[in-house]
Amino acid sequence: MSTVPIPTLPVSKRISRWFGRNLIRIYAVLGFTYLFVPVFYTIAFSFNNAGKSNLVWKGFTLSNWANPCGAPDVCAALGNSLKIGVIATTAATILGTLIAFAIGRHRFRGRATTNLLIFLPMATPEVVLGSSLLAMFLAFRINPGVWPTVAAHVMFCISFVVVTVKARIASLDPRLEQAAMDLYANERETFRRVTLPLVMPGIAGAALLAFSLSFDDFIITNFNSGTMNTFPKFVYTSAARGIPAQANVIGSSMFLIALVIVAAGQLVNRKKAR
Amino acid sequence: MADASSSSHGDLKLTRVTKSFGDFTAVDDLTLTIPEGSFFALLGPSGCGKTTTLRMIAGLEEPTAGSIHIGTTDITTKKPYQRPVNTVFQNYALFPHLSIFENVAFGLRRRGVKDVKEQVDKVLKLVELPHLSERKPTQLSGGQQQRIALARAIVNRPALLLLDEPLGALDLKLRRQMQIELKWIQTEVGLTFVHVTHDQEEAMTMADTIAVMNEGRIEQMGSPAELYESPRTAFVANFLGQSNLIRGEVSSSDADQSIVEVHGQKIAIVKARNRAAGKSILVGIRPEKIRISLPNDPCTGNVLTGGIVSDVSFVGVSTQYVVEMPWKQDLMVFEQNDGGTPTLRPGDPVSLSWNAPFTFGLDGSEDVNAGSEVDDPA
Ligand SMILES: Nc1ncnc2c1ncn2[C@@H]1O[C@H](COP(=O)(O)OP(=O)(O)OP(=O)(O)O)[C@@H](O)[C@H]1O
Ligand SMILES: [Mg+2]
Numbered sequence: 161m162s163t164v165p166i167p168t169l170p171v172s173k174r175i176s177r178w179f180g181r182n183l184i185r186i187y188a189v190l191g192f193t194y195l196f197v198p199v200f201y202t203i204a205f206s207f208n209n210a211g212k213s214n215l216v217w218k219g220f221t222l223s224n225w226a227n228p229c230g231a232p233d234v235c236a237a238l239g240n241s242l243k244i245g246v247i248a249t250t251a252a253t254i255l256g257t258l259i260a261f262a263i264g265r266h267r268f269r270g271r272a273t274t275n276l277l278i279f280l281p282m283a284t285p286e287v288v289l290g291s292s293l294l295a296m297f298l299a300f301r302i303n304p305g306v307w308p309t310v311a312a313h314v315m316f317c318i319s320f321v322v323v324t325v326k327a328r329i330a331s332l333d334p335r336l337e338q339a340a341m342d343l344y345a346n347e348r349e350t351f352r353r354v355t356l357p358l359v360m361p362g363i364a365g366a367a368l369l370a371f372s373l374s375f376d377d378f379i380i381t382n383f384n385s386g387t388m389n390t391f392p393k394f395v396y397t398s399a400a401r402g403i404p405a406q407a408n409v410i411g412s413s414m415f416l417i418a419l420v421i422v423a424a425g426q427l428v429n430r431k432k433a434r
Numbered sequence: 435m436a437d438a439s440s441s442s443h444g445d446l447k448l449t450r451v452t453k454s455f456g457d458f459t460a461v462d463d464l465t466l467t468i469p470e471g472s473f474f475a476l477l478g479p480s481g482c483g484k485t486t487t488l489r490m491i492a493g494l495e496e497p498t499a500g501s502i503h504i505g506t507t508d509i510t511t512k513k514p515y516q517r518p519v520n521t522v523f524q525n526y527a528l529f530p531h532l533s534i535f536e537n538v539a540f541g542l543r544r545r546g547v548k549d550v551k552e553q554v555d556k557v558l559k560l561v562e563l564p565h566l567s568e569r570k571p572t573q574l575s576g577g578q579q580q581r582i583a584l585a586r587a588i589v590n591r592p593a594l595l596l597l598d599e600p601l602g603a604l605d606l607k608l609r610r611q612m613q614i615e616l617k618w619i620q621t622e623v624g625l626t627f628v629h630v631t632h633d634q635e636e637a638m639t640m641a642d643t644i645a646v647m648n649e650g651r652i653e654q655m656g657s658p659a660e661l662y663e664s665p666r667t668a669f670v671a672n673f674l675g676q677s678n679l680i681r682g683e684v685s686s687s688d689a690d691q692s693i694v695e696v697h698g699q700k701i702a703i704v705k706a707r708n709r710a711a712g713k714s715i716l717v718g719i720r721p722e723k724i725r726i727s728l729p730n731d732p733c734t735g736n737v738l739t740g741g742i743v744s745d746v747s748f749v750g751v752s753t754q755y756v757v758e759m760p761w762k763q764d765l766m767v768f769e770q771n772d773g774g775t776p777t778l779r780p781g782d783p784v785s786l787s788w789n790a791p792f793t794f795g796l797d798g799s800e801d802v803n804a805g806s807e808v809d810d811p812a
Pocket of ligand 1: 632
């Protein structure tokens with residue numbers, strides 16, 4: 161065999177080729193870094209031996225994790241947030257799912273209007289919504305507190321539930337339900353055995369979304385909760401004095417719990433697909 | 435709860451059934467009897483109302499007018515789950531969240547049958563897929579899904595099984611194989627099959643009885659041979675295979691045959707096969723019935739002279755000729771490649787002849803091209 165010299169590319173060309181081939185990876189690394197730096201920062205500072213203010217790194221400790229309720233009021237606020245979140249999510253998911261089925265499955269007078277009205281709470285600025293709700297509650301002589309807050313959360317969560325569940329219903333092949341009816345399932349059994357299981361992933365997603373919206377909400381809650389403290393309110397008010405490291409512990413835990421839920425969901429799905 | 439195995443067996447009867455969507459009539463005054471235990475094919479071009487007819491029988495659509503009976507039971511307004519009828523849907527419609535086993539068991543469980551496992555195993559064996567019972571529908575090939583859809587329906591032993599183009603998504607080879615299997619299963623389990631298709635070959639090979647549908651109406655119903663040999667309308671003549679239809683006038687008649695004058699030449703037609711109401715007639719003859727010969731060769735039966743070969747295509751078992759007649763009409767001729775006739779070339783002058791009894795006559799008011807421009811997507 162004769163040896164032909166392999167032509168070498170000039171250096172500038174080789175560099176631009178390398179970039180061309182790895183551009184997506186570079187973008188991905190940058191993107192994820194951007195997304196996760198705050199999360200890692202939060203987690204790292206949950207281990208900070210902070211003392212009063214958790215702004216500068218003062219050394220590693222496990223004491224924050226060992227004693228998450230150490231900071232005054234933090235666990236009471238968290239408890240309120242969890243309670244409101246669970247109640248609001250349950251109510252909003254049930255009501256929103258029913259509305260989604262009504263809009264997605266039935267033709268009735270005012271359907272288009274309902275469809276539009278559902279979007280309104282999502283489009284209205286939270287400040288306006290929160291202050292108007294407070295004015296309304298006061299006009300009806302209802303004092304701010306847990307239940308007005310729950311009512312407000314249910315209201316804005318419903319929109320998101322309806323939109324999420326409706327999308328799932330719309331993607332459902334009507335022939336599956338017809339096939340069930342053809343196979344001797346009456347209306348109720350068809351709903352229980354075919355429709356509901358197929359819409360379930362949408363409902364579960366909507367519930368998760370509703371919970372995180374409720375748990376996270378500050379503006380509307382601040383107007384309607386009166387003296388009751390919630391976790392976002394706690395963080396906001398303590399920001400002036402210095403946020404205790406326990407807030408980071410709770411934030412990190414929420415993140416980890418969400419991660420576990422998502423991972424578990426993936427696992428279950430993969431098992432189901434097998 | 436409906437008990438499919440014991441209630442209302444018998445012939446399926448549609449009486450003057452009409453279905454309108456708004457001011458559009460999808461099925462128009464349809465009257466039809468499908469004998470118990472038969473393999474019945476509903477054949478017609480796209481949009482002629484086949485699926486709508488099936489959906490009314492299944493109870494997924496309510497007729498605008500008319501009634502539907504199985505045996506003596508009126509099922510017109512019964513819910514789908516109250517009818518001894520099961521459907522194999524056009525797209526299978528298997529439940530994606532259930533395993534193959536649970537898909538097949540669905541109907542049995544709803545009816546509260548006891549030996550679910552045995553029956554499901556048996557029917558999965560029948561469709562030769564017992565090893566897939568734990569899989570999900572998405573993990574099956576198209577042909578396998580089709581068989582599961584079939585199993586899910588026949589496991590209930592319905593009085594009537596409706597199949598809406600179940601083979602439409604399959605490739606030609608698998609389709610032929612499934613046609614044979616379907617026919618075999620129908621004979622095996624002895625159920626009434628109503629099979630919707632727009633593939634005429636499929637209908638002819640599988641069905642005992644074919645109904646040809648067009649624009650919401652039945653054009654003609656009968657055995658495959660009957661429809662092919664004695665089409666009653668130009669639509670049937672052209673939709674089922676190919677036909678040559680030539681305009682003519684009946685010039686004289688005796689007891690059992692008429693003489694028809696077509697463009698100055700005379701053709702005999704058996705009276706029983708003439709459906710023309712008046713003197714104006716369309717003379718029909720299938721391309722494979724015609725013999726092609728040189729002008730001076732002796733011919734018997736009906737003869738048309740003065741043709742010029744305009745196109746020749748060799749297709750293996752036969753040679754297909756297009757012959758232009760003096761009145762500028764192209765006629766199709768299929769000649770067996772049995773060494774009987776030498777191959778002709780374009781431009782050759784020829785005579786066409788056939789045995790007189792093969793001739794059929796249609797009413798002169800019909801459109802010569804009805805049903806022939808309907809393209810078959812298969
Ligand atoms: N729900 C409906 N609303 C309005 N028109 C409809 C509806 N369902 C069917 N049609 C119309 O009725 C006619 C018959 O439809 P059908 O589905 O029965 O046709 P088909 O014979 O099954 O055709 P294909 O071979 O393409 O499946 C079509 O013209 C169709 O557009
Ligand atoms: Mg159809």
